[in-house]
Amino acid sequence: MTDPDAPEAASSEALDFPPTLREVMLRPRWIAMLALCLVVAGVFAWLGQWQLSSAIDTDPPAPGATEEVLPIDEVVAPGAYLEEPLVGQQVEVTGAWDPDDFLIVSSRFNDDVEGFWVTGRLQLEDASSLAVAVGWAPTREAADRAAAELAADADPDAAVTLTGRVISDEGPAVPRGDDPYEMTRMSPAALLGQWGEVPGDVYRPYLTAFDPTGAIADAGLDEISSPAPEIGSPINWLNIFYAIEWAVFAGFAFYLWYRLARDAWERELEELAGVDPDEA
Template identity: 40%
Template sequence: MTHAPDPRSDAAPRPDAATAVSGPGGSGAAGPTVGQVARRPRSLALLALALVIAAGFAALGQWQLARAVESGVVIERDTETALPLGTLAQPQGYVTDTSAGHMVTVQGSLVPGDFVVVSDRLNAGRTGAWVVGHLSITDDGSADPAPDALPASVPVALGWTATDDEAAAVATQLDAGDGSPTGVQEIVGRFLPSEQPEPPGEGQDPQRMTRLSTAALVNLWPGDAGDVYNGFIVASTPIAGLTAIDSPPPSEAVQLNWLNIFYAAEWAVFAVFAIVIWYRTVRDTWTREQPGYREDEDEDEDGDEDGDDPLPDGGRDEAVGAPRRGSRADADR
């Protein structure tokens, strides 16, 4: 009796355990560690480049931080020792940071008819008005002017009142020569930069002044004022009928430049990001060299999404139950 050959005897030998473990693309040997990949010459060269870039970003961040700190440094200066006005500023010249807010001395005479009222002036928290005079300078501490030159001028805030009417009454008396200081006198006070003029509000007197602008005063003074300082003096001692104007020393309080600090933080983030990019490069290299890694794994996943059949050859369609193309049933046919 003839026996059919056992088909199991012709079957291919089953893969051993080592082959099963290693996977379809693996060799069975352990891959390199992350540290080994990081110590390769190429990785070290990339690390050096990343460190150079990070150092550049860190230097830019330090520069921005230094700018922020520098703007917050308080530079103390003596503003309370009165100096001749001509040693700190010049007529028609700019008011510098050194001269602004400094106590000054100057000699001259107040010009009758040139007294004006400046409204909306705060004094110890109260709103009132200033009486401002025109000082024709005879000695400001600078070099002697030419004999035929007109004397320079500077506005002087002589005092404060609670209302505009009171200030106007005092200014009228001074214009008439009643109670106004006569002759050459010495004025001691704080020198401040000229203020920007402001047009009067709707319904207000167009001649009403709320800012002490030297340019506006020159247009109001009837005579030739000569060269005028681009600032005014707040007199320390008021004239009769007026209250002393509160004129504190300039504030030395400063704030840090937070915009520079923000930029410094940005550069720090960029420096860290350069190192992170290097680490990700090393990590990707290590991943690709691991046993069993296949570059087409992502492509297989994309194929599944496109509708490709993920089942191996020989599988059956559960919905129909028919053998799939390429199965052993097709081969037997």
């Protein structure tokens, strides 16, 4: 015989024993959501591990490595970017000056004194071209005179050997004055736009030349102050910060799952208590 009070008793039991948060979390829907969060957190953890592996240089250059003079083709190839550990590396290069491509770059500092660089295009034996910062002058007039003298003495058929530091392109900049050809940054890309005919590839970095023979001084220029680069820390703190961020994101994925499951549980309790959760 059916108990007429059975539905009411079941309803009373449901009110007396509402689901626990743990029971809600163990339902298939929330187990599937947890699995998705595990995948997302795993991706974030992998990204954090990748950032950490990039944060510490396990093979830093030896102290003084940049002071060993190397052939330029062992350091960088024409058209290639200069790798960070090789910025400031001393190199040796052989080529010939182009008399028509001595140009001036302004806003150059030599031991905190502002002046001008005289630059030239050295054409190497393989027909590639290298921008060379030849020397420094305190005034534009002195730089122009030196450039004219260097151009008059340059022999495109005479090979010269230079040593200096190879430096990354500074990138072009908009001229500050009325002269559209003014250059305030040492950029082989900008120099290329004012050079004449260039038969081969162009090096992306440039060379700050030393003056072992005194040729720069003979032209009325000072040698460019180009000290050895400082040895940086083998730890990249920015990458470590990014790794911490990825760990936080991974933790947030689990918190989001917990918060959504808890909201669903609280909503169910309100519905069992006869409260409309949308009006609460």
